[in-house]
Amino acid sequence: MRISLNWLNDYINLKAYMPTEISQTLTSLGIEVESIETFKTYSGPVVVGEVVECEKHPDSDHLSICKVKHIDDKISQIVCGAKNVKKGLKVAVALPGAALPNGIKINTGKIRGTASEGMLCSDDELGFGIGTDGIKELDAKAPVGKDVAEYLQLHDTVFEISLTPNRADCLGYVGIARDLAAKLQTALTEPPLKGQTTDKISSAKTTGVTVQNKDACARFSALYVQGLKALPSPMWLQRRLLAAGQRPINVIVDVTNYVMLESGQPIHAYDLRSIKGGKIAVRFAKDGEKLKTLDGAERVLRAEDIVICDATGPIGLAGIMGGENSEIREDTTDVVIEVACFDPRQVRRTSKHFGLHTDASHRFERGVNVDNIANVNERVAFLLQKASQDVGNNDVQIAADMIDSYPLKSKPKPIALRVSRLRKMLSIPALNVEKIKEHLNRLGLKLLDSTDDRLLFEVPTWRLDLEREIDLIEEVARLEGYERIPSQMPMLNIEPSYENPLIAFTDSARVSLARCGMHEVIHYSFIAAKDFDLLMIPDGHILRAHVDLANGLSDELNTMQTTLAANLLKAVMQNRRRGVRGSRLFETGRAYFDQNHKNMKAKPPSYWQSYISDKSRLMTHQAADEKRPIERPILAGILDQPRQGKSWQSEESSLNFYDGKAVVTNWLKSFGLSQSCRFEALETQSVPFLNPTAAATIFVGSTAIGYLGELHPAVSRNFEFGVGDGPVYFEIDLQRLFAKVEEPKTFVSELSKFPATLRDLSFVVRSNITHQNILDAVDKFPERSLLKSFQLFDLYSGNPIPEGSKSLSYSVAFQSISKTLNDKEVDKELDGLLKWLNHSVGAELRV
């Protein structure tokens, strides 16, 4: 909202203050000033001039050649086309260097072969508004050489303010002036109301008003004004509207806008001719009823919308916009002024429904001062009369009677304030009772009663935001100044309160994963619905049990993610396009699942089963009452090709499953879980976007904590990677991982001081036997007592190993806690182990 300082000065004398001081005061009151602008319509030299000579141009029938005296009594020759130019006239002369608001830059030039060193300006050219034809005629006493804007006091300062929705009262200049006056402890001048009325005409006899529902319209006033002309408004009025950012139209429309900006109360003027049957009714619309609003759009109304009607139907959408059929026209002379109070909620709903946010709806939504309505109507009539007189129309008549439907008068609102409570909240030591009373008094609150601690105030009807004690406390704080409240640290009981340990764990998970050579990214939580197709997630899969936005910014950002894969794949591709290969990114975020989705009901692959049932400790104290979507904290990482670019020591090498496994295993080491972690071939259809031949479920103990794998070649292609050039991706369920981290561990305190004996063994096993099968068998070896470690160092298949088999070589260490082992002891356990492995996994010792 634009606040003109000149205009504001009508209600409060601010001449003693610099604009920056006023701005600071406004901001300290909670009326935030976003910018201060010096409002000038033109720039450069435009000064008062005197036409000392004026002759007809020899080659033109309408041009005159003038000699004009201006700054320091210099005289310039200026060619002028206006009819009203004459010798002796005081004029506004724009000299070379001036730039006018219509875009004209003044230079020395020639017009019809005659030199012209400037321009004599009209109102319009000066940007003062729509004026009379011809150049501006200044008063004969105007001092030659003075800046025109300064002489006419046209310079203005405009504060662009940003108003919070609670301060409906400040949607008008008077409200802002009132706050300023209270803070600056100065007087407020209310605008004059009464015009010259006549009982020769009557509002009541001109129009009847019926308000059918008093909840929809608490008050409705109508006043008949006659003899108007839709002339351009006087300059003072136009200038103020311009400074406030409103386009002047004609005196009738301009006055209604002016009074709205002044009082904060929207006003509507109807051309009397358009009120058919001489009747106005306020009622709810009929479902399907139509109204063409002023903006030319046809609105199909609903039964909840409030309309203003005449005998034939709707002529206005109450509190939002008038109808095109009742608009003020160029030949309008007689009007009915409507000033009313409509239900804020319904105005808001209707305005939202039609996407029609207007100055009027903005104010009605926030609430208007119902007690001021008759005053505003009188003020409009008064200004219509006065402004018309200023432009030469002395025929304006105001009906002596105003129609005022106000069935339920507003009741005074008393609020009690306890001084002790105020002191406790604000801890301003020096604030005494008298000061409190004074502050509230200045804001228009009336002290009704006062006992020791309790002050009872009546709240003025313009302060709809003051509802209870705390609101008064804020008012006192505002006027006293927040800077007067001391700054103190609270005295606390230092007992630490509960914190979900998953939160701190997540941060350490981030740090430790980053330390594995990864970079943390953050993406929006949104993906595109079509990403599920790109990821080849079939219908019915749990990863498609997603939540959709009703009003996402675009199709690309319309679905909440169930996996971080889509955004990470796009990020890797984006990095490649920027010439960065081999990026290694990770993100922690949430996966969002719709509990009620049909895909949550089908039996999912086992990895996902607990997503339906297990909601333990996902979040701190979340009220677990409703069927809200599930939000699971997840962490995902992605490693792009190549593993390593070509270098002076080696060729470029590409990345595979095992590089991802290395990162995950190293990372799990930070939590002491690398020993208990296992990778098992991914269950079919568990994660459809991974390559089933190179993907695994990650287990810690018997809990599946995540999955890892090379990208499915088709998905690779879908995300514009080469078929064989896709990244490696992993995703971890942080809540499941954390449960494992929290499990108690056993620690070995006694370590052997004796040397270990190493033996290398090669076995032949069938190809389907995994390394993990062998490790599991070793773990179960019943006679195990000296075996310390069992590490794979070679894998071989091909001649002479028979087809369908492979050879695995292990380095096996034996160690005793109490002595150095001899060959016999080692051989005995080794023989037992070989027999056991032969029995359990069919391993044959290779000779």
Add this chain to the structure above:
Amino acid sequence: MDIRQELEQTKSLFLTSLSSLKKTPDHMKVEELRIQFLGRKGKVNSLMELLKNADKADRPLFGKAVNDLKQNIEAEISQLKIAAEAWQMKTLLERPALDVSMPVSEPQLSSSLHPVSLIRMELLDIFRRLGFSVYDGPEIDFDFYNFSALNIPEDHPARDMQDTFYLKGAEKLFLRTHTSNVQVHAMMSTKPPLRIVAPGRTYRVDNDPTHTPMFHQIEGFMVDEGISFAHLKGTLDSWVKKLFGINAQTRVRPSYFPFVEPGAEMDMSCMVCFGKDKSCRVCKGTGWLEIGGCGMIHPNVFESVGYDSERYTGFAFGFGLDRMAMLKYRIDDLRTFFDGSQEFLEQFPVFSR
């Protein structure tokens, strides 16, 4: 085979190897030599085997000869070992020096945390020291937690301050517009005293260089008997000074957030120009930067969660983590935070400050 012949051959073979090794006593070759002659299946042992089959009469003589040879070889090899070590040391020290400027060619383990994470972790550290616990809360929430319980009733113009993403098919469910919903969750499940901060993702329908549809906020609130506005100011000043340094100033000025009253806007002094540069791009010459909203928790909020609003008072504040990171790292376009560029992210190593 004739032991005599064999003895001579072994002797001369050893001498040949020895003389060549003496010139370049490579330690690997010395070891090979030792295995060749002194190993389990070495030449000396084969001589010992031959000795067993020799004539009884010859045995003492040959026995001594083999033994002498063995001792001789052992002595020579231990000499050689010393020489080999010296020679190896010499080679290591006298070779041309490496070009130490050659680039590292193993995959480089550079690592970074997102600037918003860095700021969040730093702030959480400060708030934990101030006695706050960290909470989280749902990002998809019901109207009640995000609006109604926070004194923002339906059809209230205050809802326009936060343009909301709604869920398809669920009118009352939407993406939280602020982290303030955690206030309601926390208060509904625990009793005072409360000292909580809650960082997290938040969502509003917005997209320009300083607003993204998803952004990060942190909410802080304290509820107890006797908490006053002065405590809010003290706490605010304390964390800002810890994050931005002792010279940072703070101020509060009246503003409106429906769930606090008195409500305030928190500003901090511009750490770029300290209010001295009228053309400062960061603070636009005002010397102050808006960082967020705060105030005393509105009694309506306490009442909607079932707290005794007479007994308890509290303060709350909330601000944007992304904005804080933009201020701290002087980043102009918020969107760079969310586009996953590794080149950008590499500037924020794990332990950067």
